[in-house]
Amino acid sequence: MxxxxxxxxxxxxxxxxxxxxxxxxxxxxxxxxxGIASVADDTHTFNDKKSHILNGESSIAIDLSKLESNIGKELYNDGHHKIYVSWIHKTSEGYEIFFRSCGQYSISKATLISGIQHVTLNEKESTDLITAKMKAHYNGKSYISTWSKLGGINFKDGDEFSFYIFPYNAYETKEVTLDEEGIVYLSVTNLYKNIWSKN
Structure with missing residues (x-):
């Protein structure tokens, strides 16, 4: 036995x-x-030649009186890719909003729609380029939002990027303060579809 x-x-x-x-x-x-980084980093097997900027605009309404209530709201969702609010807070520079992008990956392919283009330069180098543009529509005025932070593919299924909702001069001219209580409508263009497919 x-x-x-x-x-x-x-x-x-x-x-x-x-x-x-x-x-x-x-x-x-x-x-x-x-996750996705394993495909993106494998330049011997995959390339990003099919990647491109998406046409169109994505929008979201943000409640400035209850910042945490906005977490989880979706900016973009096509059934396969998603971009949602992961964090929003006030800083000394203004209202800052973070978006988390989630994509798909497998042994044969990976895709990620984001505000960032992830470019593989060679087998040891890559870079991240800002593509998305955001406007804030508030109290009858439109403001061009400024980029805050961008990151690499730091999550298994994607990345994160952020904007300052209002430009600094809007605070200087007292058009907005850090005590706003209204709804701001954000519109984002130039989202980027990162595609890594087999060579």
């Missing part, structure tokens, strides 16, 4: 080892741990 248990244990461990080696060799472990 002991010999039979040893054989079962041996074959079980051997099977697990073979499966692990197989997963490692086809890149499933890297895909599982790094």
């Amino acid at each position: 002991k010999g039979k248990k040893k054989k079962i244990l041996f074959f079980t461990l051997l099977s697990v080892a073979i499966i692990l080696i197989l997963f490692w060799s086809i890149g499933l472990f890297r895909l599982w741990t790094k």
Whole structure:
């Protein structure tokens, strides 16, 4: 009986080892741990030649009287990709809003719609370029929002970027303050569809 248990244990461990080696060799472990970045960083297998700016405008209404109530509101959702408000707060420079982009990835392809173009320069270098433009419509006026932060593909399924809702001069001229209580309508253009497909 002991010999039979040893054989079962041996074959079980051997099977697990073979499966692990197989997963490692086809890149499933890297895909599982790094997500989209594992595809974007693999310049030997994938390229981003099909990536492009999206036409059209996406919009969202933001309640300035209850900032946290805006978290989770969607700016964009096509059923496969999503951009939603991940954080919004007041800083000394004004109202700052963060958007989280979520895409899709698999062994054969990855896609991400974002305000950022993720460009792979070569196998050791990449860069992130700002593409999105945002306008804030408030109290009958339109303001060009300014970029705040952008990041690389720091999440398994995407990235994050942020804007200051109102430009600094709107605070200087007292058109807006850090105590606003109305609804501001944000419109975003030039979202970028990052596509990594096999060479």
